[in-house]
Amino acid sequence: xxxxxxxxxxxxxxxxxxxxxxxxxxxxxxxxxxxxxxxxxxxxxxxxxxxxxxxxxxxxxxxxxxxxxxxxxxxxxxxxxxxxxxxxxxxxxxxxxxxxxxxxxxxxxxxxxxxxxxxxxxxxxxxxxxxxxxxxxxxxxxxxxxxxxxxxxxxxxxxxxxxxxxxxxxxxxxxxxxxxxxxxxxxxxxxxxxxxxxxxxxxxxxxxxxxxxxxxxxxxxxxxxxxxxxxxxxxxxxxxxxxxxxxxxxxxxxxxxxxxxxxxxxxxxxxxxxxxxxxxxxxxxxxxxxxxxxxxxxxxxxxxxxxxxxxxx
Amino acid sequence: xxxxxxxxxxxxxxxxxxxxxxxxxxxxxxxxxxxxxxxxxxxxxxxxxxxxxxxxxxxxxxxxxxxxxxxxxxxxxxxxxxxxxxxxxxxxxxxxxxxxxxxxxxxxxxxxxxxxxxxxxxxxxxxxxxxxxxxxxxxxxxxxxxxxxxxxxxxxxxxxxxxxxxxxxxxxxxxxxxxxxxxxxxxxxxxxxxxxxxxxxxxxxxxxxxxxxxxxxxxxxxxxxxxxxxxxxxxxxxxxxxxxxxxxxxxxxxxxxxxxxxxxxxxxxxxxxxx
Numbered sequence: 330x331x332x333x334x335x336x337x338x339x340x341x342x343x344x345x346x347x348x349x350x351x352x353x354x355x356x357x358x359x360x361x362x363x364x365x366x367x368x369x370x371x372x373x374x375x376x377x378x379x380x381x382x383x384x385x386x387x388x389x390x391x392x393x394x395x396x397x398x399x400x401x402x403x404x405x406x407x408x409x410x411x412x413x414x415x416x417x418x419x420x421x422x423x424x425x426x427x428x429x430x431x432x433x434x435x436x437x438x439x440x441x442x443x444x445x446x447x448x449x450x451x452x453x454x455x456x457x458x459x460x461x462x463x464x465x466x467x468x469x470x471x472x473x474x475x476x477x478x479x480x481x482x483x484x485x486x487x488x489x490x491x492x493x494x495x496x497x498x499x500x501x502x503x504x505x506x507x508x509x510x511x512x513x514x515x516x517x518x519x520x521x522x523x524x525x526x527x528x529x530x531x532x533x534x535x536x537x538x539x540x541x542x543x544x545x546x547x548x549x550x551x552x553x554x555x556x557x558x559x560x561x562x563x564x565x566x567x568x569x570x571x572x573x574x575x576x577x578x579x580x581x582x583x584x585x586x587x588x589x590x591x592x593x594x595x596x597x598x599x600x601x602x603x604x605x606x607x608x609x610x611x612x613x614x615x616x617x618x619x620x621x622x623x624x625x626x627x628x629x630x631x632x633x634x635x636x637x638x639x640x641x642x
Numbered sequence: 643x644x645x646x647x648x649x650x651x652x653x654x655x656x657x658x659x660x661x662x663x664x665x666x667x668x669x670x671x672x673x674x675x676x677x678x679x680x681x682x683x684x685x686x687x688x689x690x691x692x693x694x695x696x697x698x699x700x701x702x703x704x705x706x707x708x709x710x711x712x713x714x715x716x717x718x719x720x721x722x723x724x725x726x727x728x729x730x731x732x733x734x735x736x737x738x739x740x741x742x743x744x745x746x747x748x749x750x751x752x753x754x755x756x757x758x759x760x761x762x763x764x765x766x767x768x769x770x771x772x773x774x775x776x777x778x779x780x781x782x783x784x785x786x787x788x789x790x791x792x793x794x795x796x797x798x799x800x801x802x803x804x805x806x807x808x809x810x811x812x813x814x815x816x817x818x819x820x821x822x823x824x825x826x827x828x829x830x831x832x833x834x835x836x837x838x839x840x841x842x843x844x845x846x847x848x849x850x851x852x853x854x855x856x857x858x859x860x861x862x863x864x865x866x867x868x869x870x871x872x873x874x875x876x877x878x879x880x881x882x883x884x885x886x887x888x889x890x891x892x893x894x895x896x897x898x899x900x901x902x903x904x905x906x907x908x909x910x911x912x913x914x915x916x917x
């Protein structure tokens with residue numbers, strides 16, 4: 330068990346190193362001189378030269394990478410070209426916005442979708458099952474940004490129940506903050522419930538066919554006991570992996586939903602930085618988002634043996 | 643008995659609905675501009691933000707451009723990008739996946755290490771990063787999304803190759819004196835086709851969704867070309883004045899995706915009847 334945990338943690342390190350090289354390398358392909366971009370159009374050639382030295386661009390590429398990654402490891406992600414602020418606090422602020430919405434949204438989505446998917450599987454091909462499949466397939470097919478716009482049109486503009494755009498942090502009071510996140514969270518719940526329900530259904534069907542379930546039934550256990558005491562844990566394991574996967578990719582910012590509701594989240598930070606050609610922010614955010622993803626997936630992998638002990642054996 | 647019938651009619655419905663929607667998308671994409679006969683870029687300022695009328699069947703957008711002909715051209719954009727991207731990802735991914743799975747050893751280890759690093763970028767992040775470097779353009783999206791989806795193809799093809807290469811008929815081909823290349827091309831690759839087809843169908847839907855998301859973010863198909871995602875993004879400021887500009891492109895994306903997802907389910911049921 331300990332061996333499994335340690336091997337898995339160790340295997341994340343090379344991935345993170347390769348990711349950082351990929352992010353660094355990608356941004357090297359940008360046409361134009363970063364120093365000139367940093368100074369803008371009005372810079373004199375001498376200034377650009379000085380900036381190149383200051384930014385370490387006169388050094389070999391490998392040295393540049395090592396300097397950058399060294400700084401990143403001490404929490405120095407550089408400064409934003411457009412605002413002059415440090416990149417790290419920018420990212421952390423934006424992350425708190427994205428994370429609030431994503432954690433609440435995915436939690437509620439799982440709470441609805443996992444039981445729905447499992448019950449559908451238990452009564453495979455019943456009317457209820459077909460209903461769950463139909464709803465989840467439809468939800469799966471609606472892009473979250475359009476769903477968000479529709480909710481905004483209905484509840485924000487037409488009925489006027491909820492504010493249309495903006496964000497208030499929870500530090501400024503629970504109710505005002507809640508009112509602002511209702512629509513983005515609802516959007517997220519509806520768009521993530523589909524895949525989670527389908528996964529829960531598929532993995533429950535697979536488990537329900539195994540012999541130990543037939544055995545449990547043969548012992549005379551009630552259907553409810555068979556399902557919750559015997560099938561649940563094994564069927565939930567693959568679903569948990571999917572939830573972790575969803576969580577990992579969404580925590581890095583939900584750019585489209587943040588755009589619909591004008592939320593200052595991580596996804597929006599990245600997209601705005603791409604528009605503004607603010608490369609220190611682009612580079613920092615990409616690395617940060619990818620690192621979150623790797624770490625969340627690592628945590629899920631470590632939780633997996635608790636549900637399905639065969640993995641660690 | 644009733645339950646089984648319900649299950650089977652669902653599968654049939656999936657296939658029929660999926661094939662219908664996909665065919666409609668392709669027909670619209672190929673023949674659309676001739677069917678509509680209205681320039682999607684033509685400005686008609688007096689009609690701007692108007693609803694459906696005899697002049698503009700589905701209304702006009704913020705520049706008075708005809709919404710119907712822009713939707714039809716959006717179908718063309720989506721279908722072309724999805725087709726080119728899936729093809730790019732499949733070809734590059736299959737070559738690398740076969741190389742990794744068949745050569746094994748160091749080639750496999752190094753390819754998989756790089757591949758896993760690509761897979762460590764969630765969702766659209768890699769595509770966003772590539773778009774940041776090459777700038778928004780139609781071919782740029784194909785490259786960005788193609789590279790972003792390629793690693794998944796590599797994984798699927800590699801694991802298919804790894805399981806097939808141990809089968810007896812592959813062994814038999816070697817024993818008969820066929821070269822590795824012939825064995826590969828004639829016996830291993832054709833048996834990887836089923837998982838590749840299933841993946842390609844699913845990927846077609848992902849790409850249409852991703853392209854519309856990128857275009858919605860302003861990093862996809864550049865204006866004035868019509869794309870469903872960018873139509874949503876440019877109509878957003880007029881959401882209360884002209885809601886039809888928001889409703890229609892989204893409906894197009896949703897119905898298309900629903901059709902492709904159901905086709906995907908049908909294809910999977912057909913090629914992999916276990917589930």
